[in-house]
Amino acid sequence: MTDATLTETFSPDIFGGLSFKWAALFIYYDAVASGVTPTASLSGYKTYSNTIATAAVNSSQNGGYMRPDVENTFTISAKYVDNVDEQFTVTRVVYYYKKSTDSEYSSLTFTGNTRNLTVTxxxxxxxxxxxxxxxxxxxxxxxxxATQTLGDISTVDAVPSASPVYPIDVVVYGTANFRWRYIISTGTAQKSFEIQLSNDNGATWTTAKTGGSETETEVTSDHSGVVLWRVRVSNQDDVVSAWSESAQFINNVPPDAPTINSITNTGRITVSWSSDDQIAYQVIVEDNLGIKHYDSGIVYGEETNYFVNQYLRNGNYTVKVAIINSLGLMSSFGEYSFVQSNNVEGPDVVFSEAPQVGVYIAIADNPSFVKYYILRNGKLIKKTTGSFVDLFANGEIEYTVIGVTADDMAGFTSEVVSRVCDGIYLIEEDGTIHDASERWNELNEVKRTDEPSYGSHDYLGASRPDHNFSKLEYARISVGFWDKDNSARNLLRKDVFYADMYGNGLWMVVSGISRTDAWIGNDTVLALDASEHSAGVTYDL
Known part of the structure; x- marks a missing residue:
């Protein structure tokens, strides 16, 4: 078998569509097996200029969204036309691209010798x-x-959306890990987020946290009670989504301190504030030394205005307001400083001893004032239009007389008065005075100790108080006197004011009555317990 014979005799068609290169190799190895050494066994391949296996482009990328700020790669390989079993390797790829609005292409060239050439x-x-x-x-x-047109590339990212995951309908304690789903059709990553909170059912929102690509973050909130939250996100083009649907949780923390907006100031002040989720509040007024002048206590209600029904002297003050929310948690106090200026002089007052017991308070006529309020040791005891006798006073007493004008401005006069009665008296609320001094004087001597004594001892069958009381308000005592008119029984369970020659003066309740069969007769013993008595006087509204 000669080379000429090989060239003329064999055609690629006889190998069932194999390329000539494979056909020549097939013949070559067959000749070697027969003991013939061909000298140009592959030269026949070169005589065929039209190769049967035609290469076509096979690309792993054919358009669609492409993120422009990162490196993008895809591969190019050769595919075979008419199912010809050829093994091509790719040696060079030129990638052409242009904006759809441009006329000229730019290009990138890549070389290699591989079945799949990577384009970067x-x-x-x-x-x-x-x-x-x-x-x-x-x-x-x-x-x-081979040339292949690929589908168009878009660098316009899809509009994203977000959906809350946690917290939803749970209780948190100030801090929680908030989670949400980032949703986008292009599959690109989230670029940023913003979380907002509302504790007024969505009327107003405040931003609680912003960040980047994370879809879980720790959020700390001072909002208390039922709180709504929502999230929005952005894609890689900085296109921001709409706000998500709101979700709610209960934040079990004290509420924010209220914001005090204003003070309406005459002789008495009106406080206005702003708060959220309020069911109760407390108002306190202090002077610049921190001395408390008014305390409303806990007041239940949603109102955010409060009239402080107490007159204040001229000076510097701070009003404080705290609220309680629907969870029963109390806020810290919001504060507001103000200057009180009445511009009214106090009334002219003279203090003197009343007969037996008490203090006479003489108030000079003054047409500027329409009424007066009298305070004993800081407690309001009387509203009057003129002079007054205070029977329920013994020892050292600080009086304040407030004169009030028609436009509710106030003038203050204060004085410390020392008034000690010369016996033992029980005074009823209606002013009836019971004198126990006569029976007490029969004792002829008083037990004295270096320390305050709260005991008693017997005399003629009656229990006598041992008098050296510095804090009698915490005592339980017995008082004996001659009940000449048998009126003692009417005192049982009544509040009476106890006054004695040692300067003790306090309200007590008659808790028991007993009599003795001693020869003196009508000898009555009253058991007295300390009483939380109130004068029951308030300022006019």
Whole structure:
């Protein structure tokens, strides 16, 4: 078998569509097996200029969204026309691209010798918000060149959305890990987020946290009670989503301190404040030394205005307001400083001893004042239009007389008065005085100790108090006197004011009555317990 015979005799068609290169190899090895050494066994391949196996471009990328700020890669390989079983390797790829609005293409060239040649598009080759046309030109190992137009590339990212995951309908304690789902059709990553909270059912919102690509973050909130939250996100083009649907949770923390907005100031002040989720409040007024002048206690209600029904002297003050929310938690105090200026002089007052017991308070006529309030040791005891006798006073007493004008401005006069009665008296609320001094004087001597004594001892069958009381308000004592008119029984369970020659003066309740069969007769013993007595006087509204 000669070379000429090989060239003329064999055609690629007889090998069932195999390429000539494979056909020649097949013959070559067959000749070697027969003991013939061909000298030009593969030269016949070169005589066929039209290769049966035609290479075509096979690309792993064919358009769609491409993120421009990162490196993008895809591969190019050769596929075989008419199912010819050829093994091509790709040696060169030129990648062409342009904006759809441009006329000229730019290109990137890649070389190699591999079945799949990687095309790498550097980050920022494309810009956001554009559409790009693209095609590739491929060269394979046998020199064939194939061109393929690829689908258009878009750098316009899809509009994202977000959906809350946690917390939803749970109780948290100030801090929680908030989670949400980032949803986008292009599959690109989240670029940023913003979380907002509302504790007024969505009427107003405040931003609680912002961040980047994370979809879980720790949020601390001072909002108390039922809190709504929502989230919005952005895509890689900085396109921001709409706000998500709101979700709610209960934040078990004290509420924010109320914001005090204003003070309406005459002789008495009105306080106005702003708060959230309020069911109760407390108002306190202090002077610049921190001395408390008014305390409303806990007042239940949603109102945010409060009239402080107490007159204040001229000076510097701070009003404090705290609230309680629907969870029963109390806020810290919001504060507001103000200056009280009445511009009214106090009334002219003279204090003197009343007969037996008490203090006479003489108030000079003054047409500027329409009424007066009298305070004993800081407690309001009387509203009057003129002079007054205070029977329920013994020892050292601080009096304040407030004169009030028609426009509710106030003038203050204060004085410390020392008044000690010369016996033992029980005074009823209606002013009836019971004198126990006569029976007490029969004792002839008083037990004295260096320390205050709260005991008693017997005399003629009656229990006598041992008098050296410095804090009698905490005592339980017995008092004996001659009940000459049998009126003692009417005192049982009544509040009486106890006054004695040692300067003790306090309200007590008659808790028991007993009599003795001693020869003196009508000898009555009253058991007295300390009483939380109130004068029951308030300022006019």
């Amino acid at each position: 598009i550097p980050a920022n080759t494309f810009v956001t918000g554009q559409t790009y046309n693209q095609y590739v030109v491929m060269t394979v190992d046998d020199g064939q060149v």
